[in-house]
Amino acid sequence: ELDYRSYNNQAWWNWTLTDRLTGRLAYTSDRTPVSLKYETGRQLDLISRQAPEATLAWALTPDWYVDARYVPSSNEHSLESKKYLDNDATEYRYRLGTRSPTGYGGGLLLRDNRLDYVNPDARLPGSALDSGYRDRETSVYASWGAGGRTRVDGKLGYLSREHERNTERDYKGGIGNLNLNYSLTGDTDLKLDLARQLGGEEESANGNYAVHRIAGLGVAYRLTPLISTQLGWRNEIIEFQNGFANNALDQTQRVDRERVFSVSASYKPHQLVDVGLSWQQDRRTSNIQFGDFKQQQVSLYLLLSY
Numbered sequence: 001e002l003d004y005r006s007y008n009n010q011a012w013w014n015w016t017l018t019d020r021l022t023g024r025l026a027y028t029s030d031r032t033p034v035s036l037k038y039e040t041g042r043q044l045d046l047i048s049r050q051a052p053e054a055t056l057a058w059a060l061t062p063d064w065y066v067d068a069r070y071v072p073s074s075n076e077h078s079l080e081s082k083k084y085l086d087n088d089a090t091e092y093r094y095r096l097g098t099r100s101p102t103g104y105g106g107g108l109l110l111r112d113n114r115l116d117y118v119n120p121d122a123r124l125p126g127s128a129l130d131s132g133y134r135d136r137e138t139s140v141y142a143s144w145g146a147g148g149r150t151r152v153d154g155k156l157g158y159l160s161r162e163h164e165r166n167t168e169r170d171y172k173g174g175i176g177n178l179n180l181n182y183s184l185t186g187d188t189d190l191k192l193d194l195a196r197q198l199g200g201e202e203e204s205a206n207g208n209y210a211v212h213r214i215a216g217l218g219v220a221y222r223l224t225p226l227i228s229t230q231l232g233w234r235n236e237i238i239e240f241q242n243g244f245a246n247n248a249l250d251q252t253q254r255v256d257r258e259r260v261f262s263v264s265a266s267y268k269p270h271q272l273v274d275v276g277l278s279w280q281q282d283r284r285t286s287n288i289q290f291g292d293f294k295q296q297q298v299s300l301y302l303l304l305s306y
Contacts, residue, residue, distance in 0.1 A: 007030060034046070050074050054071075112136055154176065158175070195214040236260070238256040240254040260280065276301045
């Protein structure tokens with residue numbers, strides 16, 4: 001009952017009409033398993049996603065641009081008990097930004113995302129789920145490269161999530177991320193990631209959502225021109241929002257802490273071929289009963305590029 005087959009198919013066309021007007025048309029179709037981190041049963045749920053995409057960009061000047069992206073998507077669960085989570089979503093994103101040949105850039109981002117559950121009447125009795133929600137985001141973003149050894153990318157913004165009826169599940173607050181990449185030597189690269197975001201794997205599993213505060217470190221080392229190794233560590237605090245309590249008697253909001261450690265190696269025998277092996281351990285502690293979780297995963301992959 002836990003066996004599954006997944007896939008990810010993508011097709012896209014990047015086009016240029018003039019030296020100022022460019023765009024992109026794309027389509028994504030994938031089937032992925034829902035994380036077992038929030039499941040207690042012995043059946044695996046799979047999500048099938050269909051998502052076309054259209055992007056249009058206009059260069060105002062050599063350094064300034066505006067662009068708009070439109071992404072409608074549908075998400076369908078394989079388990080009958082999860083059909084109440086099937087949804088249709090529509091996202092609009094607009095940006096006004098600048099980029100410089102010297103290595104810096106940035107701008108203003110506006111995003112509007114509307115999600116509607118297809119079968120809201122099928123939700124479980126007593127569920128706090130609404131018929132859907134709407135996200136509105138306003139952010140500023142920036143990137144900067146210094147001397148070829150340091151690269152910094154970041155975003156800082158404000159996000160509001162609104163529900164039609166269950167307004168107690170609304171959210172308003174800051175979001176953002178900071179990514180720092182530093183080349184220590186010609187063979188050693190360091191990476192630092194900090195983020196605060198709304199929503200994650202818990203939404204696909206049960207429709208609840210949480211604020212995720214993330215800190216991560218990574219080290220990559222090239223043993224030879226063809227062989228590379230990577231070490232990674234991530235600490236994540238997951239604070240569930242409005243509607244996920246321990247039980248009817250204890251209304252303390254659920255808070256999880258997750259630590260992830262990974263080791264991987266990759267080999268590139270040919271310009272078009274990549275082979276990799278990785279090991280990862282996820283460990284979660286929680287303030288609710290039976291909320292702790294531990295998972296170890298070994299992956300082997302072969303990537304062909306053409």
